[in-house]
Amino acid sequence: MVETVRFTYRLRPGRIAQAALLAEWNRCRWLWNEAVHQQKSGQKPTFGRLSRMLTEARARFAWLRQGSQNAQQQTLRTYGVALNASFTVKGRGRPRIKRKTAALPTLEFTTNGFAVEGGRLRLPKGIIVPIVWSRQLPSDPTSMRVHQDNLGHWYASFVVTRDAAAAPDPDLPGIGVDWGVTTTATTTNPAFDLPHLGHRRRCAAELAKAQRRMARRRPRGQTPSNGYLAAKRQAARIARKAARQNTHDARVWAKNVVDHHGLIAVEDFKPTFLARTPMARKAADAAIGACKRELVDRGKRAGRMVVLVPPAYTTMTCSWCDERTNRRLGLGVRIFERPACGFTADRDLNAARTILATAERNRASADDVRHRIASFRDDESDAV
Numbered sequence: 001m002v003e004t005v006r007f008t009y010r011l012r013p014g015r016i017a018q019a020a021l022l023a024e025w026n027r028c029r030w031l032w033n034e035a036v037h038q039q040k041s042g043q044k045p046t047f048g049r050l051s052r053m054l055t056e057a058r059a060r061f062a063w064l065r066q067g068s069q070n071a072q073q074q075t076l077r078t079y080g081v082a083l084n085a086s087f088t089v090k091g092r093g094r095p096r097i098k099r100k101t102a103a104l105p106t107l108e109f110t111t112n113g114f115a116v117e118g119g120r121l122r123l124p125k126g127i128i129v130p131i132v133w134s135r136q137l138p139s140d141p142t143s144m145r146v147h148q149d150n151l152g153h154w155y156a157s158f159v160v161t162r163d164a165a166a167a168p169d170p171d172l173p174g175i176g177v178d179w180g181v182t183t184t185a186t187t188t189n190p191a192f193d194l195p196h197l198g199h200r201r202r203c204a205a206e207l208a209k210a211q212r213r214m215a216r217r218r219p220r221g222q223t224p225s226n227g228y229l230a231a232k233r234q235a236a237r238i239a240r241k242a243a244r245q246n247t248h249d250a251r252v253w254a255k256n257v258v259d260h261h262g263l264i265a266v267e268d269f270k271p272t273f274l275a276r277t278p279m280a281r282k283a284a285d286a287a288i289g290a291c292k293r294e295l296v297d298r299g300k301r302a303g304r305m306v307v308l309v310p311p312a313y314t315t316m317t318c319s320w321c322d323e324r325t326n327r328r329l330g331l332g333v334r335i336f337e338r339p340a341c342g343f344t345a346d347r348d349l350n351a352a353r354t355i356l357a358t359a360e361r362n363r364a365s366a367d368d369v370r371h372r373i374a375s376f377r378d379d380e381s382d383a384v
Helices: 015-040 047-058 069-088 201-216 227-258 271-276 280-286 288-301 347-360
Strands: 004-012 105-110 115-117 120-123 128-134 143-148 154-163 173-179 185-187 261-265 305-309 337-339 345-347
Touching: 004 105, 015 105, 015 227, 105 288, 115 185, 120 143, 128 154, 143 337, 154 227, 173 271, 173 288, 173 347, 185 347, 201 227, 227 347, 261 288, 261 347, 271 280, 271 347, 288 305, 305 347, 345 347
Parallel strands: 173 261, 261 305
Antiparallel strands: 004 128, 004 154, 105 143, 115 120, 120 128, 143 154, 173 185, 337 345
16 A cells, blocks of 8 residues: 655755746746636636636747746646635635735646756756755655745655555554643643643744844835845744744654554644634644644554544543533633542643543544545645
8 A cells, every 4th residue: 555745855956047946936926816817807717728728828928938838737737726625625715816025936847847867856948956865755756846935945845655554553552632732732641742842932032133123124115125135034044943843843742652552532623713812922832733733644644543533522521430510611720620520630631531532432523534634635744
């Protein structure tokens, strides 16, 4: 059995290659915006209509023919997928205009549009970019995405196939995971808890200083100066450092949990509502969404049984007698008590045990992510 994953590598484009990539991105961005305009005019841009639009545009504009037809076709294909998703997935908006100052360059290629020769990436129109190889590809890539981050670094993400992990050991125990802000992940086994490390909080003073420097140098109706661009890159570098630290900690923790457990019961917690509360900054520092996604993706790739348990009433349910209390626990109450059975435990630990018990009883409210993967995008997860 094989699985499809992404392997991402850093690129080192030279001055000429970088200019060619940006020019290609401008052509693809123009096609995307033209498709959005057709959508606003009332025409439904099916893939056949988008293909005809590309053919007519390349015949009309010579500057468009200078670019790669493969990348331009993939841009319109991605637009069609995003548009269909907006009609089928609840809460997802329709594709919008990509502005030059807001959208980061992203190019997609199929197997006919790129090649890896001599450790270098060869793109259409004679673009050759060196790749920083951190590991070997397990198979020939079926597609590839070239993108640039907010620091100006370029990356290539290859879609490859590899052998899936073997079935888990039936003797491995189960674990329940409850998300929080004080402790990012509280589990039924305290040895696997993920504490709140506060990487963004430690970088807050340095980031605020860089942002003040950027505000002082902000141009007023003029072309941004080199000093302003340097301050902007420094602020982005500090923010990216904290984000990478959170990602690294989440990967190490998720690997440790997956390696030692066969059943992983995860609270299906959606932290978006915390952005409208006084805990918004601390919730962003905890990066609950990234930790949850990393744990689920790793569990699926390892063949573990990962179950998403709805968070409703997990805090109010006693993990000892499985009965629900009559009152809600405020966020300031950190101890769960049930006088009827005399059970007392930490609030988050009790919730984690309730989540695990829900998954073990195979209740109808528990969803196995192997059968419901709409919440997680496999094509966006990187294999590590």
